[in-house]
Each structure stands twice: as C-alpha cells, then as structure tokens.
Amino acid sequence: MTGSYTMLIADLIGVAVFAASGAGAAVAKRLDLFGVGFVGFVAALGGGILRDLVIGAVPPLAFSDWRYAVTAVCASVAVFYLHPQLSRLRRTVLVLDAAGLGLFTVSGTIKALDAGVPAVGACLVGMLTGIGGGLARDLLTGEIPAVLQRDIYAVVALGGAAAVTVLTWLDLAGPLPMASAAAAMIGVRLLALYRRWSAPVAVP
Numbered sequence: 324m325t326g327s328y329t330m331l332i333a334d335l336i337g338v339a340v341f342a343a344s345g346a347g348a349a350v351a352k353r354l355d356l357f358g359v360g361f362v363g364f365v366a367a368l369g370g371g372i373l374r375d376l377v378i379g380a381v382p383p384l385a386f387s388d389w390r391y392a393v394t395a396v397c398a399s400v401a402v403f404y405l406h407p408q409l410s411r412l413r414r415t416v417l418v419l420d421a422a423g424l425g426l427f428t429v430s431g432t433i434k435a436l437d438a439g440v441p442a443v444g445a446c447l448v449g450m451l452t453g454i455g456g457g458l459a460r461d462l463l464t465g466e467i468p469a470v471l472q473r474d475i476y477a478v479v480a481l482g483g484a485a486a487v488t489v490l491t492w493l494d495l496a497g498p499l500p501m502a503s504a505a506a507a508m509i510g511v512r513l514l515a516l517y518r519r520w521s522a523p524v525a526v527p
Contacts, residue, residue: 334430335394337423342367342395344420345460346402352464356403362463363399364392370455374431377448378438421512425505428453428480432487433501442488449484450477475515478522483508 345366349359368385375383385391431452435445454470454477461468470477486504490496514520 331390333426335390336419337426338367338391338394339398340419340423341456342398343402345456346399347406348460348464348466349399350403350406354464356400359403360396360399362460363402364395365463366456366460367395367398368392368456369459370427370431370452370457373455374434374448374452377451378435378440380434380438417516418513421509421516422505424453424476424480424512425483425508428483428508429487429501429505432484433491433496436488436491442492445488446481446484449487450480453480453483475520475522476512479508479512479515482511 342363346359346363348366349362354362368383368391371391372383372385375381375385385395428449432445432449435448436442440448457470457476458468483504486507487496487501490500490504
C-alpha cells in the first residue's frame with residue numbers, strides 16, 4: 324500500500340467521522356434528511372474547503388475528488404437512519420474525532436507550507452483545517468461554536484500546527500515526525516476531555 328493511498332484512506336476515515344459528528348448534531352436539532360446530509364457534508368469538508376481556498380488550490384479537493392463528498396454524504400445518511408444505535412458509541416466517536424483533528428491539522432499545515440504560506444499563516448491554516456468544519460456545524464445548527472466557549476480543541480490544533488511548522492523548518496517533515504505530531508494532538512485532546520480542561524473564561 325503506497326503512502327499516498329494510506330493518506331487517502333486516513334483522510335476518508337476522518338471525513339466520515341466528522342460527517343457523523345455534524346449529522347448527529349443535525350439530528351438532535353430535528354432537521355430533515357437533506358439538512359442532516361448538508362450539515363454532515365459541511366462539518367466533514369468545511370475545513371478542507373477553507374484551506375484550499377486560502378492557499379489557492381481550486382477547485383477545492385472536496386469538489387474535485389468525488390470520494391470525499393460521497394463519503395461525507397453516506398456517513399451522514401447512515402447517522403440519520405441509525406442514530407439510536409450510534410448514540411451508544413459516543414466515546415468511540417470522540418476518540419475518532421480527536422484522531423481526525425490531529426490528522427487534518429497536520430495535513431492542512433503541510434499543504435499550506437508546500438503552497439508557500441509563511442510559518443504563522445501556515446499555523447493558522449492548519450488550525451482552521453482541523454476546526455473549520457466544527458465551527459460551520461455549530462453555526463448551521465444555531466449554536467455558539469464549541470471551540471470558542473469550552474474544550475481544549477482549537478488550542479490543541481494551533482499547538483499541533485506550530486509543531487508541524489517547526490519540524491518542517493528543522494527538515495524533519497518525514498512520516499514519523501508528522502505522525503508523532505498528530506499522535507500528540509490526539510493524546511492532549513483526549514486527556515483534556517478526560518480531565519475536563521477548558522480555556523479560561525472572563526468573569527462578569
């Protein structure tokens with residue numbers, strides 16, 4: 324199995340997980356089948372679309388490669404019909420969501436650097452790739468984005484993007500260092516969930 328094929332499979336798994344997350348939020352808001360599919364699609368691919376538009380990679384991969392869109396829609400439709408059973412798998416979805424965050428942040432940062440985006444900008448692009456879909460999901464379902472009010476989520480993505488940028492600057496952008504950066508993000512995210520860490524909130 325080639326490295327590019329492995330990355331494609333990992334990408335599609337992440338797309339399916341984020342689509343399931345978005346579809347689950349849409350089901351909770353009692354949206355119809357189209358609404359569930361649309362929110363799932365945006366949650367899964369919104370970050371990648373934003374990344375591609377920022378770095379000038381048009382049309383975005385979500386539109387130029389049919390496998391991404393089909394995966395997102397199929398996962399969303401599956402959640403629409405199977406949500407009572409899937410509600411029991413919340414912990415598993417959270418773990419996979421953390422994995423998707425790490426993977427998408429790494430890939431987004433690398434693509435930004437390869438496109439010639441300066442270091443600070445690449446970190447921001449990488450963070451937005453990881454959290455963009457969740458932001459869009461919450462806005463579409465009428466919620467204040469979770470990444471802005473609780474959970475160590477965006478901070479994890481930004482820190483991971485910075486680590487990827489530093490590793491690239493040190494000429495250590497091989498598969499193992501990048502996998503280590505993704506694993507570190509996954510670990511911190513899961514630890515934050517377990518310990519209920521959150522960013523400071525202003526006291527009125």
